[in-house]
Amino acid sequence: MGWEEVRAEVLSRIRSRLWAPGALIPGEEALAQEFGVARVTVNRALTELARAGLVERKRKAGTRVAALPIRRATFDIPVIRADVQARGQAYDVRLLREEITRPPLAVAAALGWPISGGEARGAMLGLETLHLADGRPFAHEIRWLNLAVLPDPRPDFARVSANEWLVAHVPFQGGDIAFEALAAGEEVGRAMGLDPATPVFVTERCTWGAEGPVTWVRLTHAPGYRLKTVI
Amino acid sequence: MGWEEVRAEVLSRIRSRLWAPGALIPGEEALAQEFGVARVTVNRALTELARAGLVERKRKAGTRVAALPIRRATFDIPVIRADVQARGQAYDVRLLREEITRPPLAVAAALGWPISGGEARGAMLGLETLHLADGRPFAHEIRWLNLAVLPDPRPDFARVSANEWLVAHVPFQGGDIAFEALAAGEEVGRAMGLDPATPVFVTERCTWGAEGPVTWVRLTHAPGYRLKTVI
DNA sequence: TAGTGGTCTAGACCACCTC
């Protein structure tokens, strides 16, 4: 009996409500004995179930079936070029704007970028990019980059996607991502050839490295875009 | 040196490009020796990195740094009541419609429900629900339930949220989930008090159990909704 | 303080895959 079988057995007991939500299940030692495996094997199985959100584990308190067995899903953050090519379409990028200036307040706030009044606020590299699939607008990208992470001279972002350059060259530690539905608006609508009122799927991402903010990105996807995953 | 330290060290070598994207890194045995730990400890660390999408592991071929270090994010599928209450708002539900009839073709197709012509297609339980936060529309839910998973008599879904009843009573094995941005439309707009053209964030979920389809849900979130997670 | 989960080790066998 391997750890996957142990996990399956425990899972089935949870689903059959033999171990109901909120209930305490036997300790690792007891389960190991019952299943005839080493304790580490049970530990591995329960750790996986805990990661999936089906049980909650606490030292001394033991393992409980989650009161509300929340489902946890994982998805890969799309890399646009790969995404387009996976659909069998031709990928192309067009750099619409590139300038060094101070970012909007909302961007600075999200990144924790100094926003103290007037001149004190630092400049960032602002990029506006249109991603094309088979020549048609696929996504519109607004990005602000911390100049400190860029070499001098900086990469030619008209030729290299900023995202791909970053993942390959800038170590980063974490960030956050948010999804929402918005109207395209004037600026993006014009760039993508959409009515400003068109509902669009928007992804916003902040990334930090060891030495502070790296980049802020807002991706507006063309109508029809669906983010899918398996649970 | 524990497995987390090993993971951190390997991660730092990847980020510093000492081990560049696509490169083969030393085997577990070699790393274990270098770090002065057991091979299992290295294994644990590398397994975690593989799960995060930073390295790719294959037997015999060894471990490689991912060519395009895809970021993988995980998020908890929101449980509406918990979601609302976590915002410090009062939660309430209103059941707008409950009927046993044949689901729309799109729903049947998504679930793999028999759609052979006319009478042959089976009926499901259709629910339309409005979730309220502090008395204001928070989300609109359209749900189709496989009658075979329900007891007789069936639960009073005017009092118990279908979602919460399901997670507590119906074993399920998997499903998929998709997010998109749409216009609210006539029906949902009326229920939520929105202009039909309002962009809304929509979640669609299919769930299967051991004995076939369990449920199909379409959640329309009120404007301003953001799905957030950390990467 | 005592009990539970978290982790480590050394050795072993196995499954898979590339060579």
Next chain:
DNA sequence: AGGTGGTCTAGACCACTAT
């Protein structure tokens, strides 16, 4: 066919925390 990762075991110690 051989090398690599995947897993198992038995025993041990540690860390956290409920009591």
